[in-house]
Amino acid sequence: MKVVMISATWCPACLIVHKRLRELKELTARYSLEILDLDFDEEKVAPYTVGKTLPVFIVLDEEGKEIRRIVGERTALELKEEVFHD
Amino acid sequence: MPYFDYSATTPCDPEVSKALLEADRDYVANPNASHALGRTSRAFLDERIRSIQTRLGLIQKEIVFTSGASESNNLAIKGVANKLPEKKHIVSSLIEHSSVVAPLTYLMRAGYDLDFVTLDEDGRYDLESLTSLIREDTCLVTLVAVDSETGIRQPVEEAALIAREKGVLFHCDATQAIGKCPIDLNAFDLVSFSVHKFYGPKGIGGLIRNQGLELIPLINGGKSLTNVRSGTPAVSFVAAAAKAIELFTFDEVRRFDHVKAMNDKLREALGEIPSITFNTNRYGIPHILNLSLIGKDSDETVEWLSERGIYLTARSACSGKEGFSRSVHAITKDEARATSSIRISLSHLTTMDELEQLIQALKERTAD
Known part of the structure; x- marks a missing residue:
């Protein structure tokens, strides 16, 4: 399963979520996690059509089809429950 | 024009514009040049810098002139981090300006550990939280003086005292404070400001640092006014900054x-x-x-x-x-x-x- 995270360098919510992801590295290592930057990866981000709130997590199945999307800051527990589960 | 976005930027005061244009006209030479015209520019520039230091009440401080507070914030954070590479922990908050958040993100990606001071019910820093977060390997505490969205004045002087007692450098982003509310600029090791926030031109700011406090420069190119920021000294912009500071301190x-x-x-x-x-x-x-x-x-x-x-x-x-x-x-x-x-x-x-x-x-x- 693949997870795409869209964040930005200037975004405080993204900063704290990155810190929480680091705490969850054993769990996230089981997923293919691609981190895209809103400003520096514009072409890759464009197809996902993100809104104003960051970060955005998009969970994709093996065929690359979007299964779910989680928008905004999440606690470590919420990341486990909402993003990184099968 | 009903303009209520003065915290984003202010119009340049006509007296400030005049000071800028006159300096640009009258002091053409590079202040670092060794010829007589250069020395004239340097004398004028030094006098304007002394005026700023006096009016801001700075004691044993040096001003590194930058393009604005964004550069100052980057210089303070990356400059300290790169100077103290054995220490890889920084304390900040989640109400900082994007020009603080972005260099912190950059450093986190480079392996730094970050912690964030919590806010109390009034939206102010919880100083007990700050005390508990500072570690042996903390190289810097960086906190904003006034929250740019709510205008809440943070207890940065008290926070700086905590950092000092623990032997950690303290950087204050005072961009929304200078010219608006009393602030003890001598309480901090490093202070960022931007002149366009107090009726000066866009394109100049400063990083006030303790005399002798070493930083690794962002812009390399040899010594100019200081050893941490290269580039031809912006005489007319410094003159404008001095005038803007003169006006707000007077009035x-x-x-x-x-x-x-x-x-x-x-x-x-x-x-x-x-x-x-x-x-x-x-x-x-x-x-x-x-x-x-x-x-x-x-x-x-x-x-x-x-x-x-x-x-x-x-x-x-x-x-x-x-x-x-x-x-x-x-x-x-x-x-x-x-x-x-x-x-x-x-x-x-x-x-x-x-x-x-x-x-x-x-x-x-x-x-x-």
């Missing part, structure tokens, strides 16, 4: 009283509207009044007002892509208020007529 009380009166008037007139709640509390500087129009999206309100020739923002211009105000949420714990907040920023230039137009428009907006 500080009258400017503050005028802004306070405007703020009081706004609170009185808008406080009667049930769907408006004030987010700026008793710790706010009068230059910023943050409020929520419950049920009205922040960005839509900003656009609605703009179409009527009234200009303000929902939040700091540099973080405009987020849909909600973290600062407002920190104080109110209310998502509805955090997504419907607007920031009204006031000036000594704000007139009663402009204020009446804003009040009338907000009444219409809430009745819409």
